[in-house]
Amino acid sequence: MPALTTSTRTLARTWTAHQLPAARAACSALQTRSLSEASASSSFDSPFKASSSERTTKIPSFAKYRNNASGESGPKVFQYFMVGTMGALSALGAKATVNDFLVNMSASADVLAQAKVEIDLAAIPEGKNVIIKWRGKPVFIRHRTEAEIKEAEDTKWESLRDPQPDSDRVKRPDWLIMLGVCTHLGCVPIGEAGDYGGWFCPCHGSHYDISGRIRKGPAPLNLEVPVYDFPEEGKVVIG
């Protein structure tokens, strides 16, 4: 660029002598001149340059995609519908995933089948004990006689170690159902034994009365009562 170098040199030479407006005028003169010179006398022609008559920029028509309806509610409803469908499908997937995990963690059918035990009470005569196995533990079922019911109800339960009235421990007074696990260290007490006519644990000498309450010995609590129900007459379901 010979024009640029000469004019720069001229500018530098005259810089100290001129005032600032003069320098600015010279600078703008230099710019216009050098630009016009570059376009006129350039020896380089770009191969990508089209001839000046032809328009290179072609803007495609978007008329096909334009909303021709009067309002904007149609496209809006469509867009929100698509968004909502996506959300609904995601919610379905999330629900199915969570559901699978929960089903996987819940008890299987064979475990559920073992969790309940149904007993025919008609086979148990009055004044007899029956021991059945429920969830790996013995369960005592006693068909109590009238005298035993009266004895269990008349006991002064307020002063016992684990105070509990007999009505809290039985659903029907003639059927006493409780877990046969001593609350001391987990032995199985012996029925119709002990000082109180109930159960006696041979391991450390705990005496339970006819309602299964601890009366004497090291055990801290009464014999546990499981969840049970009488669905019909003569049947009990434990669990």
Next chain:
Amino acid sequence: MAGISSSIYNLLFRKNTVMLGTVFAAAFAVEMAWDTASASIWDNINKGRQWKDIKQKYLEAAEE
């Protein structure tokens, strides 16, 4: 047409909470419809081969 779509928009999509409720309700309905349809297709394909189809026979036999 514009009236229907704008009323749909105003009814379901204008408020975010309503739209969320719509989406969940739609998911619930779609799940029920999907489950029912797939179960009925399955039962139709396996007609006469499932326990609920042949149970009657064996229960009658056990009673006799």
